[in-house]
Amino acid sequence: MKASSRRLWIAGLSIALLVALLSPLASPHPDGLERVAEDQGFLERAADAPYHLIADYLFPGISNEAAATILAGIVGTLLVFGITWGLAAALRRRQDAQKRA
Amino acid sequence: MHIPDGFLNPATLATAWAASSGAVGYGVHRLRRELDERQVPLMGVTAAFIFAAQMMNFTVAGGTSGHLLGGALAAILLGPWAAMLVLTSVLTVQALVFQDGGLLALGANIWNMAVIGVLVAWAVYRPLARLWGQKTWGRAVATFLSAWASVVVASLMASVELAVSGASPWGVVLPAMGGVHALIGIGEGVITLAALALVRVARPDLFLRRRTSHVGGGL
Numbered sequence: 001m002k003a004s005s006r007r008l009w010i011a012g013l014s015i016a017l018l019v020a021l022l023s024p025l026a027s028p029h030p031d032g033l034e035r036v037a038e039d040q041g042f043l044e045r046a047a048d049a050p051y052h053l054i055a056d057y058l059f060p061g062i063s064n065e066a067a068a069t070i071l072a073g074i075v076g077t078l079l080v081f082g083i084t085w086g087l088a089a090a091l092r093r094r095q096d097a098q099k100r101a
Numbered sequence: 102m103h104i105p106d107g108f109l110n111p112a113t114l115a116t117a118w119a120a121s122s123g124a125v126g127y128g129v130h131r132l133r134r135e136l137d138e139r140q141v142p143l144m145g146v147t148a149a150f151i152f153a154a155q156m157m158n159f160t161v162a163g164g165t166s167g168h169l170l171g172g173a174l175a176a177i178l179l180g181p182w183a184a185m186l187v188l189t190s191v192l193t194v195q196a197l198v199f200q201d202g203g204l205l206a207l208g209a210n211i212w213n214m215a216v217i218g219v220l221v222a223w224a225v226y227r228p229l230a231r232l233w234g235q236k237t238w239g240r241a242v243a244t245f246l247s248a249w250a251s252v253v254v255a256s257l258m259a260s261v262e263l264a265v266s267g268a269s270p271w272g273v274v275l276p277a278m279g280g281v282h283a284l285i286g287i288g289e290g291v292i293t294l295a296a297l298a299l300v301r302v303a304r305p306d307l308f309l310r311r312r313t314s315h316v317g318g319g320l
Contacts, residue, residue, distance in 0.1 A: 005142055008304060012146030019153035027158040027166035032281040033102045033259065035165040040277065042268045047107035049200040057156055057199055073156050076199060080152040084190040085145030088183070091132050092141055098133070 013081055020073030023057070024066035102170070102259055102282070103195065103210055106203030110266040117262065118208030124216040125189050128182040140183060143307065147175050148187045150296070152194070159288050167285030170255065172218030173226065173248035174293045178300065178307065181223040188215035213258045222251035241294055248293040249286035256282035 030038060037043040049055065059071035151171035158166035171191070175184035192210050195201040202210045226247035233239020260278040264271040300307055
């Protein structure tokens with residue numbers, strides 16, 4: 001990988017992680033859909049998830065809410081980064097394989 | 102705008118799954134031919150940033166918040182097909198790991214935000230950028246309108262699904278969702294502008310790269 005490419009993803013990922021660090025400062029108000037669902041009386045239709053991993057963006061087992069949010073944010077950011085890179089790289093490899101074939 | 106399970110009826114859920122699978126499948130088909138090696142890390146970074154930014158709710162009005170959806174940001178940086186895959190990956194992790202958006206409703210959330218949000222952003226940005234893209238203000242206006250429209254149309258798409266499912270009457274849910282997302286869309290426009298301005302200062306070559314490669318070439 002070229003150096004410019006490495007600098008790009010390191011800088012970009014750092015910015016994303018910085019945003020995750022700031023996530024406890026997010027507005028606690030319900031979002032647009034939740035607000036409409038509450039006002040129009042269909043919020044209670046929402047079904048609970050069949051399982052909970054990191055529900056409500058709070059890493060389980062951590063009593064400090066800000067710390068639990070930050071950890072959830074960092075885990076999610078890294079997970080999404082890795083999965084998306086992996087998917088894109090897999091598509092690239094198939095492309096190369098097709099070109100050779 | 103992540104729809105939880107319970108809001109949509111089975112017919113709507115199934116239709117949304119079929120539509121979003123078809124659209125994302127087509128996007129992947131296009132990427133398999135067009136994806137540029139240098140775009141691979143940028144896709145990972147864009148997805149990571151959108152995930153983190155979606156946690157940063159901002160207050161709009163009346164005890165309501167919104168957050169970046171990122172459809173326009175991803176589409177302008179990466180082209181529509183890579184953007185669709187990036188948003189699909191964010192929404193899937195949110196549903197599977199963070200219980201944000203229902204598992205059954207994931208098809209609808211992908212349709213609203215990863216497909217409609219991205220395609221609307223691209224359909225607005227592309228012609229406006231062709232018209233005014235040489236000027237800084239022109240690019241800014243194109244970017245802002247693209248981001249705003251993508252959020253508002255995605256919210257109207259969600260409203261249609263809610264109304265069809267009988268969660269709320271058409272005449273109520275459409276103006277309510279459209280109204281609040283017209284405000285949230287302003288935040289989307291500002292964040293998208295700021296993020297793209299940063300990229301343009303730090304790495305102007307990423308935009309040049311998009312123009313010379315044929316990724317996202319046609320819609």
